[in-house]
Amino acid sequence: MNLEQARYFMVEQQIRPWDVLDPKILDILMKTPRHNFVDKEYTSLAYxxxxxxxxxxxxMLAPKVAAKMLQALAIQDNEKTLEIGTGSGYVTALIAQLAKEVTTVExxxxxxxxxxxxxxxxxxxNFKTGDASQGWDDNQYYDAILLTGSIQDVPExxxxxxxxxxxxxxxTGDAPAMTAKLITRVSDTEWSEETLFETVLERLVNANENSSFEF
Structure with a gap:
């Protein structure tokens, strides 16, 4: 199987049709070998x-979901980022190519x-291990935060x-009608909220009873 060609088709047939058109996002998707982040038995399905x-x-998050959320975050190369759910490390690798620094919690x-x-x-x-279902208390502020498992409501x-x-x-929300959102801090006490798309994602571990985590 030609994995380079498969990666090209992933970008052109899955990512672009989902209105992911940011050249930076498309470039890192083309450069990053997703097959290196899956178990060997799934290599042929990596894209x-x-x-x-x-x-x-x-x-792992479906490629188009990860791409769409990263496009919305619009991470810049001078920014500090926080990822909740390291998982396979694939999305971490994408963020690391966009940001100055990424802290990832698993x-x-x-x-x-x-x-x-x-x-x-x-x-x-920066790799951290722990339960971040209700927050991550490291006394840091971040320019971009990505939660890779769903939650019912956004923790303050x-x-x-x-x-x-x-x-x-x-x-956020409950299956089968969950919503991907972008929340932006506009002042010390105000945040704006934008709906991105509808999807279904398993819960962040410990965010709800009997939950599991997809990323």
């Missing part, structure tokens, strides 16, 4: 429009360790972690 398994209960140490091994080429990633703690002008991309 398919599906959520590939990471473990028994965890999955609840499962074994999953994050595997991602660390895949991300040795990047020197601007994440809105408060945004710097002025900072953006939060998140999927």
């Amino acid at each position: 398919s429009d599906i959520e590939l398994p990471i473990s028994d209960s965890n999955k 609840i499962a140490p074994e999953i994050q360790q595997q991602a660390i091994q895949r991300l040795t080429d990047y020197n601007n990633i 703690t994440y809105k408060e972690k945004l710097s002025l002008g900072g953006r939060l991309a998140v999927v």
Whole structure:
């Protein structure tokens, strides 16, 4: 199988038709070998429009969903970012190419360790392990935050972690009608909210009872 050609088709047949047209996003998608972030048994499916398994209960975001959310975040090369849900490390790699620095948090140490091994080429990633379902208390502000699992309602703690002008991309609501949103901090006490698209995503671990996490 020609993986380079498969990656090209992913961008042209999945990503562009979903109105992801930002040249920076398309460029990093073309440059980043997604097949290096999947288990070997799924190599042939690495560029398919599906959520590939990471473990028994965890999955990668579909490529077009990840791309659409990154486009909305509009991360700049001088910005600090926070990712909740390291997962396979693929989205982490994409963010690391856009941002000055990315802090990524994963609840499962074994999953994050595997991602660390895949991300040795990047020197601007800070790996953290812990439960970030209700927030991440590191006394830092971020220009962009991405939650890669869904939540019913946005925790105020994440809105408060945004710097002025900072953006939060998140999927909220209940299946089968969840909504991807972009929340922007416009002042010390005000945030704007934009609806991006409809989707369905498993819950962030511990965000709700009997939940699991997709990323």
